[in-house]
Amino acid sequence: MGKKQKIVLPPDLPPEIPDDDIEVSDDDLQFVKENRGYASLLSTLDTQSITKHVTRVADAKDDALEKIYEKRLQKNALKKEKEETGLQVDRVDALPIKTLDGKVYYRTATKTVTENDPSEEGAGEDVDVDKGLVKLTKAEKRAKLKKMKKEAKKQGKEVAEAEVEETPQAAVLAEVKEDLTAEEAFESKKHKLAELGNALLTDPESNIKFLKEMVQISKDNDHTIVKLGLLSLLAVFKDIVPGYRIRLPTEKELEMKVSKTVRKTRYYESTLLSSYKAYLQRLVALEKKPLFQLVAVRCICSLLEANPHFNFRESLLDATVRNISSTNEAIRKLCCSTIKSLFTNEGKHGGEVTVDAVRLIADHVKAHNCQMHPDSIDVFLSLSFDEDLVKSGNIEEDQKLKNKKSNKRKSSEASDQSVENDRKKSRKELISKTREEVEADYKAASFAPDVMERRQMQTETLSAVFETYFRILKHTMQSICARPEANIGALSTPVEPLPLLDPCLKGLAKFSHLIDLDFMGDLMNHLKVLTSGSSNTGNTSDKSSKCLTVSERLQCCLVAFKVMRNNLDALNVDLQDFFLHLYNIVLEYRPGRDQGELLAEAFKIMLCDDRQHDMQKTAAFVKRLATFSLCVGSADAMAALVTVKHLLLKNVKCRNLLENDIGGGSVSGTIPKYLPYSTDPNLSGALASVLWELNLLSKHYHPAISTLASGISSMSTANNQLILSKSSPQQAFKEMSLDQELCFTQSSSIKVNNKKRRKNGSATSPSIGSTKVISSFDDDELRSKLNSHFTILQDIKENERLRRELDRTALSLQLYEQYKKQKKPSKRKSVLPRPPFKLRSVRPA
Amino acid sequence: MFMLHEADTTFRRLLGISTSSSRKESVLELKNTTKWLSLRPLIKSYIRSTVFLLNQVTDCEILAFSICRLRASIIFLSAFPSLLRNLLKISVHLWATGVGSLSSQAFLIIQDIASVFSSNWFDVCFIKTYNAFISHSQFVERKFEHIHFLRNSFVELCCLDMHKSSNRARICIMHLGKILQKGWQTKKKRSIAEENFLIEVVKTICSWQYINCIDLWVKFISANIDDFDLQPLLYMIVQIINGVALLFPGPRYLPLRLRCIQWLNHLSGSSGVFIPVTSLVLDVLEYKITKDSGKHGKIVQPMSTIKLPKHWLKSRDFQEECVSSAIEFLSEHFAQWSYHISFPELATAPLIHLKKVFERTSIESFRRVIKRFIDQVEMNIDFVQKKREEVPFSPKDQQSVESFLQVEKRSGNTPFTQYYKSIMSKAASRKLISDRKV
Secondary structure, eight states: OHHHHHHHSOTTOOOSOTHHHHHHHHHHHHHHHHTHHHHHHHHHHHHHHHHHHHHHSTTOOHHHHHHHHHHHHHHHHHHHHHTTTTOOOOOTTOOOEEOTTSOEEOOOOOOOSSTTOHHHHHHHHHHHHHHHHTTOOHHHHHHHHHHHHHHHHHHHHHHHHHHHHHOHHHHHHHHHHHHOHHHHHHHHHHHHHHHHHHHHHHOTTTSTTHHHHHHHHTTOSOHHHHHHHHHHHHHHHHHHSOSSOOOOOOHHHHHSOOOHHHHHHHHHHHHHHHHHHHHHHHHHHHHTSTTTHHHHHHHHHHHHHHOTTSTTHHHHHHHHHHTTTOSSHHHHHHHHHHHHHHHHOGGGTTTHHHHHHHHHHHHHHHHTTTOSOTHHHHGGGGOOOOHHHHHHHHHHHOOSOOOSSOOHHHHHHHHHHHHHHHHHHHHHHHHOSTTHHHHHHHHHHHHOSOHHHHHHHHHHHHHHHHHHHHHHHHHHHHHHHHHHHHSSSOOSSOOOOOTTHHHHHHHHHHTGGGSOHHHHHHHHHHHHHHHHTTGGGOTTOGGGGGSSOHHHHHHHHHHHHHHHHHTTTOSOOOOHHHHHHHHHHHHHOOTTTSOHHHHHHHIIIIIISOSOOOHHHHHHHHHHHHHHHTTSOHHHHHHHHHHHHHHHHHOSGGGGGGSOOTTTOTTOOSSOSOOTTOSOGGGSOGGGOOOTHHHHHTTBSSHHHHHHHHHHHTOOSSOOOOOOOOOOHHHHHHHHHHHHHHHHHHTTSOOOOOOSSOOOSSOOOOSHHHHTTSOOOOHHHHHHHHHHHHHHHHHHHHHHHHHHHHHHHHHHHHHHHHHHHHHTTTSOOOOOOOOOHHHHHHSOO | OHHHHHHHHHHHHHHTOOSSOOOHHHHHHHTTSHHHHHHHHHHHHHHHHHHHHHHHOOOHHHHHHHHHHHHHTGGGGGGOHHHHHHHHHHHHHHHHHOOHHHHHHHHHHHHHHHHHSOHHHHHHHHHHHHHHHHHHHHHOSSOHHHHHHHHHHHHHHHHHTHHHHHHHHHHHHHHHHHHHHHHHHHHHHOOHHHHHHHHHHHHHHTSHHHHHHHHHHHHHHHHHTTTSOOHHHHHHHHHHHHHHHHHSOSGGGHHHHHHHHHHHHHHHHHHTOBOOOHHHHHHHHHHTTSOOOOOOOSOOOGGGOSSOOHHHHTSHHHHHHHHHHHHHHHHHHHHHTTTSTTHHHHHHHHHHHHHHHHHHOOOHHHHHHHHHHHHHHHHHHHHHHHHHHHOOOOTTOHHHHHHTTHHHHHHOOSHHHHHHHHHHHHHHHHHHHHHHHO
16 A cells, blocks of 8 residues: 555655646656556556545645645546546636736646546446456566656656746745745745645535635734735635525425435535635634735625625625725725726626615715715716616606606616626636526526616615715705804815715716706705805805815806706706806816816806806806906916807807997996996996907917907907807817927927017127126236246146156166166175155155 | 237237137138248147136136136137137036136137037037036025026027027927926826826926026026017917916915916016916915914025925915015016006906905905005006096907007006006015025
């Protein structure tokens, strides 16, 4: 037995690199092919020992397990060889998975139909083995074994060589690491993780019990190991979690007698589920520790994204939402993107998760009293509501939700999405045949829910979303009312106290067509108050304007108008107030601080698109915008001017503003004189004014503005047939603001410097310099300075000369000495020449 | 000494060139004569030794004197281009580093080289001086006069050949624009990875080098826009300045912003083009509404820094500075257009805002200044409006609009002009005082 085991053990196969598994099996294949004679023997020996081994060491040490795994692979390979016809590599989609520790796993799925269970197969083969075994004598056996060993060694070497060639650096690195025992332990754990993960990926059904082990590993003390464990578990789960929800068998069902395969599946599922649960618990626990937070959140998010249909999604979702307004930006981004993908890929989970998520977020907002990061509400923007569903609901039971004006863009978006989903699915189908059935179930699950149910869910979602929005609005209202007392003396940099208002308004604008009519009145009132920036509460408090930024107020106006437009004036709300506010907001606008896009949009929606303008108001706006464009940068001025042009084109009578005929106008308003400081457009008496601004604007530094201004000023009351300019203020704004950055590249090629009038070429320069040209130098001083300079120079020269001389004499003395020495041999030693002390003293200081 | 004094005249006499003429053609003509041949080595050695002297000596006066003498005989240099190059190198160095008259003398040499010799030499001069200017504006924190001098002299140099220099200016301004563009783009993206890069870009823009470059070109444009058509350049630089002003919000960058406004006013004043600055000025006013902590910090000279240290923000001096400079700039802006027919409209929005500010501030000195300004502007509005009601033409009649109130403008004694003058003189005296304190 012992001998046999030795044979079977692959002696010097480095187990670290999973690639080897493949290589080994290939080599084996080749080897066995070459020596057909041994084939039967080998296989028989092999299987026998292994079956015994497996049964014996099922719960042995870890290292042993590893070996077992190795062996099994080898055996599988052998089996492949043996039953060449029956060989099936069924999953070709196995792309290598790269985990964080830099290893590449190959999914070498060797799962075949029959040989799922090693014990079964082993048992089946035992019969053959018995037959073959008897014939062999001991001696023969020994000889063959020796040969086997040699072969195996050779193979090992080859493999090792190949490996060295492949990754020499890695090998060296590995060697270095082996010196350190701690490192070694770490490495071994890492390897084990890799092995286990690989095994699971290779054959999840038979290796399902490894899951528990992996979960165990991830509870290690070493941080890195924990992280690695979590991540590899993530990879495994992502892959093996089925496309359906696992329902644990009830007691009754457990009692029932079932077939072997069913039992196996049950075992598989329950193990999977329990370890999944353990894993999740671990994740949720770790998520609270700052050290592991990022990793845990990442795992949670990607699990949720990959398997939103699977069991325990509630806890996942909960954890995600909890972190949605985390202060850590990376975590927040992860969570938000996960939620967004949940919203956009509703097909995966049939919309249930959407409802849950929206609910949770709503609760979260409530719990935090609207003090969260704006991102957390921004996710609502990626929600998409199925128009048709809502519609059918309307017909059936007079639903509250209203959408007469269906937004085409959105519906097309939705259809696009579903098409995409379909395509994805079809690809999946093609790839994995074995999953066909599951796939069908999946489809049924995602598409089947009847209309009623879906509508129900959608209604729920909507109500949750709007609940959140209204909560935010109300909160804002409250805080505005409370603020004046709270902070006296608004500071120069207002800390944004209402982080959620901005996304909330955005969302309201986007879903304005879905808003319940009952809420509409309330909403409008809220918006009105918000827009006015509480200035109606009393102008005495001067900080009032600080309560909401100009952008936010503008946005309120915009939302109100969008709501009205989308509902086709089903409500009888007076929008005059909003005009009034816009009229005043324009003056408070600052280019750097506020969002110019919003302003341009407001111009577009409120002024250009409005159908029922009365003249007085229009004139007032024209005047105000022209004035406004005198004070701001080019982009904003352009937007304003485009609006002015638009208004003037539409309202013929307002063109009287362009003419200077005092009192003689046919349309002199009730107010005879223009009051520029009036806050009400209707009372400003703008019709009596003249657009003198255009003259100044035509001197504007920006060529586009100046041409536009002169174009407007040359419009006359006479010709009505002017072509309506296509460009909207938004567009103009965008162009101009982009201009600000890109104009330089455009103008690079052109620009010839044409000179109007060339002045006299020799432009005498009357500058500081020339005044000093003739400034007489002090002769004496200069002379003395120069003298001193030259004397110094002379001194230096003299010095150099002396030194040279000194050197020369010293050299000659030396030569003389040498000469004397040479002569010495014949004569007696004479007196040595003295060193030239005297000469040395000559040296100047 | 004697050599330096007399060499030029001697050579000239020998060669028969009149002392006043400085045309290189005469030298080139002489090249072939026998007289030249005989004198050539002598002149060459003279010039070479003088240039050598320039390299050796460090004393200012000697340098200035010898440069001055060399300048007198600069026409001879046309015969020795390599010596000329040496001389240029030295004089650019002296120009950038020297002080007082030496620097100006050196500049005169450069100017002469650029003007007397061919256009290639102008290019060389331009590039060398520009580089020197940039590298010196980098770390000179206190020597503003010198930088100013460098700037002015460089602009003068540019004036020698407008055609070339404006083309070069366009390239340089475009470069500035590109840097700024980068800054904007990174600001918009706002991702973490870019944060470092953003800081880097901000550092580039928010450095003296950048500021001085803009300053240089502003000066250049405003000096020449009357005579030449520099409209595209003006447009580009205005866009850049606006971009810089808006790129750095926040009170710490107020000096930078004030500087931007100053530039814009300057440009607008010299070119007669309308450049709106009101919103920028009003922004400045916005910041100062903070409660005054009453701390009297060091004397702040906002023009001398780009970014303020934080502790100055709350100081009374700083706020005072803000208010007064805002009013100054605004009145400068208004004064320019005070005779324009649309002055009332121009002043409307700022007035509304100023009135609000007036209501908000509690400090008496600020209130007084603002009040006075408001009153003056309103007076002028009334004045223009009254005049305007009498005119028969419409806004589309550009020519008659141009002639509107021109007579009054020439006489220049409307109350607002006088007010503006008083404001400016006050500002000047204030600056003097603060300078003295520093």
